[in-house]
Amino acid sequence: MAQSDFFYPENSKRRQELNNLHQELLDRLSDSFDATNELNRVLNTHLACRLDSIEMKRNGTIKENCDIIIKAMKKIQKEVQRVDDVLKEQLEPTLYRKLQDIREREIDKIAIVQKVISVILGEATSTASTVAVKLICSNVATVVINKLVTVLAQIGASLLGGIGVAVLRFGLDMILQAILGAVERNQLQAAIRNYEEHLVEFKSASEKYHHAIKEVTKTLKCQLK
Secondary structure, three states: OOHHHHHOOOHHHHHHHHHHHHHHHHHHHHHHHHHHHHHHHHHHHHOOOOOOOOOOOOOOEHHHHHHHHHHHHHHHHHHHHHHHHHHHHHOOHHHHHHHHOOOOOHHHHHHHHHOOHHHHHOOOOHHHHHHHHHHHOOOHHHHHHHHHHHHHHHHHHOHHHHOEOOHHHHOHHHHHHHHOOOOOHHHHHHHHHHHHHHHHHHHHHHHHHHHHHHHHHHHHHHHHO
């Protein structure tokens, strides 16, 4: 038992809670790496993009890993914008406006995109048109990714940013030392609140991001059957 636990019996429980929150944050980060790589694969395969896969730095800090995902997401946004620019340039204004109209059926939007997708790929495929519609004619590349980028940047800039991803290998006291340098009741509570506050936003943003990518891949799987 740590000396502080003698004076604050609840510290042991709080340490475990902090451990669980740290692990949950790492799991969310890992899932975001996987989801981003899946989206990269879809864009590379169907829209002729050249996006590199990303890998979690197991010996890096939380901030370093947040920065890796942010950088990858910005590259995705740049590629989606490139495709959107071509569509805007090649389509008649009335047709391009239909792509932005939420009242238009998705199947009609795919047909519109297919008219000019060959300018980007050299060939016109319904699969590529579907990917373009799913990513461009929605809020995935703007609202969804922007929100997750903002949350990741906040986590990286927070007290948590300097914590090592692999810190659990060295025991819970290393987390506490990395955060505050001592084990006291108010400090543990502050650390727990810090994790909880960021996890609430991270959960929401990452779930929307993962759901959007699943929607794209699910549609593609149905097409390829």
